[in-house]
Amino acid sequence: MARDFDVVVIGAGMAGAMTAYRLAQAGARVLILEAGNRNPSRAQMVGSFATASAKTLHSPYVQAESDTKAPSPDSSSTYYEQPAAPHTQYKSTYERRTGGSTWHWLGHTPRMLRSDFKMSSRYGGGPDFPPALVDWPVTYDDVEPWYCEAEREMGVAGSHDEWNGLFDSPRSKPFPMSMIWPSYSDTWIAGQINGKSFEGSEYRVRSTPSARNSELYDGRPPCAGNSICVPLCPIGAKYDGAVHVAKATAAGASLWEQCVVTKLDKDADGSVHTVHFLTYGGASQTVTAEVVVIAAHAIETPKLLLMSGLANMSDQVGRNLMDHLAKSTFGIAPEQLFPFRGPPSTSGIESFRDGDFRRARAGFRVSLNNDGWSRRGAPYTEIIDFVTNKKLIGADLQEALFARVTKQLRLSCSVEVAPDPNNRVELSAMTDALGLPRPKITFTPPQYSLNGLAQATKTLGDMFRLIGATEVDLGAANAYDGAGHIMGTCRMGSDPKSSVVDAQCRTHDHPNLFIVGSSVFPTVGSPNPTLTIAALALRAAQDIADQLGFKTEPQI
């Protein structure tokens, strides 16, 4: 039977766009269906941000129609069904629009480590090790060439010398660009702590690899340090998924926006060819394809599968929802560090990501940040305090602000969340404007991860001590924020009884239904997930092309 397209990709975020691009390049007839729509001009979005009262992640992207018809959660209490604050435990959000959540990501692209792919065989078996912390069906060596390819596609700036061989995870190619320069603050902190140790792990500040240009690359300018990567790069120096949407359409892919997919149909032989969607006007339409790829991240993807009753013979669809537990801590440095300049974070510490301790607690990354105490309202809070309480104006006020704010420092951690089948996405009885179920979220941080969070907090406290900081605030025990790293819910594995997709991101239950994106992660380690998402999507695109019989140029 002739299908409308060779491939339908559901979701025009980075993973979907990259997959569509590669398949269109190979000659496939590709359609991308996107629930949201494209943004206004970048300048208009910067203006929206500038005048927004609350400068939230979604603030540059507010659009009345798409926010109603394909809503994006702008906080943990909007769109999701989950307990209201202060009992809300899942705190990350996403964007449903062309280009996806990479519009407001920070841009950091560390790789997963060799051991992150082998958690069970390396560290498992003990009483404190979560049973769901499994091995991946692929190894670091399987993914490594695709990491290189993802770095080339996205344009990653980094230091090969600093990152090659980290925890037995070698790099086969240098980064496409030299590193994003460390901030003045990073360099000063490195001078205070490099070579010193905390409980057996040595501090070493490294520049963080980032999909942010350090030079003209792929037609986009170098970073000018505008400081608002989150929620929007004003000049396009930071990579976002719209880059590959444009490449995909230039290669011949079709892009249909404002099309909210509602259901996939299964044929008698188990294959999935028919995609139903609603337009914003409410019209129901259908399109068919030889292969269907769901690229709607780790909440909308399982939602669609559950709405369709597909790919769930294992009962794992929606389960093992993860994030990273993020925590910000604050101190006043003994000298000026000049925050509020450059990308919000340019360096970090990787020393605590791996070790035998992972038998009982999670690993974590540490980030050095360049945004002072902005998360506590700086410099607004200080202006109000100095005028209202200290009665300062004019030059006295200026001097006081300079002396105070230039010493503000935020250190943060990002802690591995272990999978737990009880942490999950289900269909809510509550519906959106199109009458579709909203996501019902159940999430409790595993004790393994809370143990990691406690250790991370102690480590940050030690760093502040070494730095000589005052007014240190490590926050409440077990307090955390979302990292924006929505992962899990369609885990990858070799056994169809316990996983949703195989090592090629193909669903076990349906030979022509693929899932790309962070939902396939069976475990997450502690790195930001986007580079791994890209690597797996590129790898899956190769397999899809092979399955469809398209010849692809060797990319690796």
Added chain:
Amino acid sequence: MLKDFLALSRILTGVENLDAELGRQYLDRLTSTPFEPLLRQILERFRGLEDDGTLADQVKRQILGDDTLRPAVCQIILLWYTSAMQDNLGTPGVMRYGTQEGYFSGLGWSIIGAHVPGLSGGYFGHWRYRPDNEPLEKV
């Protein structure tokens, strides 16, 4: 009224070269809110001060020193430094912004050796060094 507002604003902000058009915008915003009676009192009191070379000290004593007026004084400074208006005077909370021009002209960012978030005006890597707008007089 604008002339007095600008003259007072120079003393409050410590910045001599204030943009008159922004001053008009801020004055309009202030007078179109419940904040207007306090602004009127502040400007009346300011007009009554004698410009004998001690104007800044008089502003500190007679305007800033007034517990009723001080939150409004803070709001004037906050506007020039960040273009934000508070919903509740004197307490951090919801901020309202006016024009894009106002946001990108916030003076407070230069005062802390930084730039307004979203517009560095700088080159790749400038964050590696101490800021070149560090001294207050260069604001």
